Amino acid sequence: MIQQAIAQVISPYFEPLFSPHSYGYRPHKRASQAVNHVQSCVKQGYKTAVDIDLSKFFDEVNHDMLMNRVGRKVKDKALMRLLGKYLRAGIAERETGLWFESTKGVPQGGPLSPLLSNILLDELDKKLTYKHLKFARYADDIIILVKTKSEGLIIQREITAFITQRLKLKVNESKSRVGPVSGSKFLGFTFRYAQVQIHEQALKKFKANVRELTNRNWGISMTLQIHKLTQYLRGWGHYYLIANAYQLTVDLDHWIRRRIRMCYWRQWRKPRTKVRSLMKLGVSERLAIACGITSKGPCRSSKTKGINIALGNDYLASQGLVSLKDIWINIHYGR
Structure with a gap:
């Protein structure tokens, strides 16, 4: 109930500002729209994918950075204190199930964590938009589309540096790749001959x-x-x-x-x-x-x-x- 209340108050500040290519956990947005957008880009000749895998995203969200992003729009001090308590309440370690306090990580499973993830990653969306890149993002699942592998490698290095240095998140480089979009996996789909396939x-x-x-x-x-x-x-x-x-x-x-x-x-x-x-x-x-x-x-x-x-x-x-x-x-x- 508390999470829902916080989300309902915070959401109107940010929802109108989110990128149209951010599709996860948003009103009137669906995974199918993200998939169709990627297919449209492929048909336009953007057949090289830059797949960036965010390592344990929800466990790595920096509390100070997130609070700073929210605080830019939300000036209600009581609400900000409540949000801070929610973040500091702790998270469960996946391997052991033990509960512990942390300065990073967002508890999953409620209505608030998807909104907070979109708030933090909106800065990434704006970076990609500023560079006039074709992309789609559904929560922490991101695909960037370019026309050549050489361009893709440059974009991969630049965006990886932005994510790790600016957003203080980890990128799983072993699972990140630049290559034909037919070898990509986005929301459980791939794209061959400009067709959507499972x-x-x-x-x-x-x-x-x-x-x-x-x-x-x-x-x-x-x-x-x-x-x-x-x-x-x-x-x-x-x-x-x-x-x-x-x-x-x-x-x-x-x-x-x-x-x-x-x-x-x-x-x-x-x-x-x-x-x-x-x-x-x-x-x-x-x-x-x-x-x-x-x-x-x-x-x-x-x-x-x-x-x-x-x-x-x-x-x-x-x-x-x-x-x-x-x-x-x-x-x-x-x-």
Whole structure:
């Protein structure tokens, strides 16, 4: 409640002054807008990316510097004292979970820390704007776009020095790079042939989460399992499927349905239960028996004719399973 109150008072002083290319945690700004802006820059010929990785950004924010930035606009002394107490309240060490006071770092998880990060990094935005650079920033995720690698290397050195010396933040040089935008990762996306694509790391994480949600040994009802999976798919889809990914969604839908069929097969367990369940779902007795008594495991069984008849796409949809392809079509064509 206190964080929210401070944020509501401070925000009007700074929000109108923020860069239009700062997209994180701002009214009427979304990650998709940042991604679309980068795509637009790539289409204009800015195909070299300067990726600057801020090392443990929220842990490294200098309190004195942040208070100075806020104090330039906010003259309410009581409010500034309250903000100072909030910052000095301490942060939890990630490795041990122990709480300790510090002269740097912003507690994460509330509505105030994103605003404070934007206030501090607004000076970086203004530096980039002054140099007439193409860029997008979402909180501490920053990408700068230039036309040549030689230009990018110069910009990288200059901006890294600005961040470390002026803003007193750390840059992870091992993760920072200058190179083709197709090798960049920005908000989980990359850009190839001026098209937005889902980054391979984001896709790998997605598949790992789906595997966990379709664990055949979970021990919950299929209704609940499909419900939890669908919740995840909707959230992931509405974020990532702004990408050029139609064929990918077709392939992922096929893979997800096969995993769901494996879950059904594992839950039915006994051959008699399998045969009865298949027949109840419209499979002929002969085919149901052939499927039910097979020695094939869940993976191979999920590809058989009988199971695909019983647990077809329409049936799984009737149980609430959402299609990523349908989400993609709705995002891109509104139907």
